[in-house]
Amino acid sequence: MGNHHKIRLEQVEIEEKERQKRLCRIAEAAEGMVSGYAPSWYGVFRGQLRYISGYCLGGQLLCMVLLVLLFAYFQRKGADMRVYLGAASVVSSFVGVFLMMELNRCKSFGMMELEQSCYLGLKQIWCVKMIVFGCLDILLLTVMVAGIAGRASLGVLQVMVYLLAPFVFSNVLQLFAFTLLRGQRNEYLQMGAAVLASMACGIPLLFPEMYKGAYFGFWVLALAAAVVCLVKEILVICQKLEEGDGICWN
Amino acid sequence: MLELKLDRVSKHYKKKIAVDRLEYTFQNGIYGLLGENGAGKTTLLRMLVGVLKPTSGEILCDQQEIGKLGGEYRRKLGYLPKEFGYYPNFTVHRYMEYLAELKAVPPEMAEDRIQRLISQMGLEHVAKDKIKTLSGGMIRRLGIAQSLLNDPEILVLDEPTAGLDPRERIRFQNMITALGRNRMIVLSSHIVSDIEDIADEILLMKAGKIITSGNLDSVLKTVEGKVWEAIETEEAAEAFQQNYPISSLKNMEGGKVCLRIISPQKPTEQSKEVTPNLEDLYLYQTFRTHF
Numbered sequence: 001m002g003n004h005h006k007i008r009l010e011q012v013e014i015e016e017k018e019r020q021k022r023l024c025r026i027a028e029a030a031e032g033m034v035s036g037y038a039p040s041w042y043g044v045f046r047g048q049l050r051y052i053s054g055y056c057l058g059g060q061l062l063c064m065v066l067l068v069l070l071f072a073y074f075q076r077k078g079a080d081m082r083v084y085l086g087a088a089s090v091v092s093s094f095v096g097v098f099l100m101m102e103l104n105r106c107k108s109f110g111m112m113e114l115e116q117s118c119y120l121g122l123k124q125i126w127c128v129k130m131i132v133f134g135c136l137d138i139l140l141l142t143v144m145v146a147g148i149a150g151r152a153s154l155g156v157l158q159v160m161v162y163l164l165a166p167f168v169f170s171n172v173l174q175l176f177a178f179t180l181l182r183g184q185r186n187e188y189l190q191m192g193a194a195v196l197a198s199m200a201c202g203i204p205l206l207f208p209e210m211y212k213g214a215y216f217g218f219w220v221l222a223l224a225a226a227v228v229c230l231v232k233e234i235l236v237i238c239q240k241l242e243e244g245d246g247i248c249w250n
Numbered sequence: 251m252l253e254l255k256l257d258r259v260s261k262h263y264k265k266k267i268a269v270d271r272l273e274y275t276f277q278n279g280i281y282g283l284l285g286e287n288g289a290g291k292t293t294l295l296r297m298l299v300g301v302l303k304p305t306s307g308e309i310l311c312d313q314q315e316i317g318k319l320g321g322e323y324r325r326k327l328g329y330l331p332k333e334f335g336y337y338p339n340f341t342v343h344r345y346m347e348y349l350a351e352l353k354a355v356p357p358e359m360a361e362d363r364i365q366r367l368i369s370q371m372g373l374e375h376v377a378k379d380k381i382k383t384l385s386g387g388m389i390r391r392l393g394i395a396q397s398l399l400n401d402p403e404i405l406v407l408d409e410p411t412a413g414l415d416p417r418e419r420i421r422f423q424n425m426i427t428a429l430g431r432n433r434m435i436v437l438s439s440h441i442v443s444d445i446e447d448i449a450d451e452i453l454l455m456k457a458g459k460i461i462t463s464g465n466l467d468s469v470l471k472t473v474e475g476k477v478w479e480a481i482e483t484e485e486a487a488e489a490f491q492q493n494y495p496i497s498s499l500k501n502m503e504g505g506k507v508c509l510r511i512i513s514p515q516k517p518t519e520q521s522k523e524v525t526p527n528l529e530d531l532y533l534y535q536t537f538r539t540h541f
Contacts, residue, residue: 037354037356048351109335109336110335111336112335113329113331113333114329114334115352117299117300117329118352119352121321125352243302245263247301248301
């Protein structure tokens, strides 16, 4: 076919005003699409990890190292692992304070109100921090359970209960202190609550017979009660966040 | 157009009523909240941003309750609290990055916005400094900058000009005026002139209620014929101060004093009526129990 058979379009006149108007509409629509950005869970975790205080995370890791060293010492010395169990309970019950101090940071510096008004509110931020520190706790407890259970003539379930009961109890006490306190001095009070809880968790060290089978029922009951209290404390925190009365400074 | 509706919103703190059955609708524009301490301004703003839950009533954003909208509502918000908190060991830039993360600003846009706002607020030279080393005015500017990070459709500012010097205040006013063209801005201030200069709508609060609202001209009409100027002796001026709200007092030559008196009735034969301003209205409404 020759060129003279090609269809030629007429020159289309572009109305500049209309063009600008339409471009504006497209820009607005594009802007709207971008503002709908929602970070993935992975993105939220990665983002929050960058801002977790090194002091709190470091403290938590230091406690873990301390427990491992303690374990190595007891094993090398061939000492009674039930004593280690008691000592490990004391240390692991103290570990929770680092999460509390991390959660407390926004309270101490008056950031709660602002953070709560953001897309990722306090519920999400605290949830991420609790999961991060909780995973480290679980890792720690798992290693300890595995280490002790084989060497102290105690079953895995028994060791789990003996370790978890003081750990959960301590966390309840610290969460209670967390909901009660505010202001910059609360870090010290939070630390005080952790020391108190650790000391209480050291009581079985004075009475090693408490780790005997006869008392196992008592331990299970104590753990169940502590779990109920923990759930209740978490619900109280959620309600306080929902109502907002505990968030605002005055 | 975005609409934020207060539907009989109340907030009680035990027996104290901070906000009392408010009904009002916000649309695009600049709304200025005025009122004495304890009038309920901050409580209202906290409820608007969803930090405080109303004891009764609802706040609706385009007919949907804000609590139910959750993150989708908070995404539209920019907020500057009265007691603006910050992590003192964060640098200005890191703080902005942190809040951009919380506000779900797309990562590819965040750095650009941070840089733009830091420079708009005149904080470029301290961008790498820790916040604890900044002056009060700089911290306030940082607060304003963070509130704009997500290019919010609803901007709530609680006493944004507190701690700003006159130049910074003017710059802030100009910026808010420009921003208010296509979004909703609700701000409270103790500085009456701030509100007078920039607000499209003025809301005067007292004891948890909105007692007057409207544009500047319409609210000033309520006080027309109630503002007087009189030149009196010092002794007489003192007596007037006991009995009337005085919006200004100037010493003149010959021991005389020029008073601006708020009163429904002509206070003296010699006093002459003058055009009211927002300060007069504020005094009239807040001292209303006197009349």
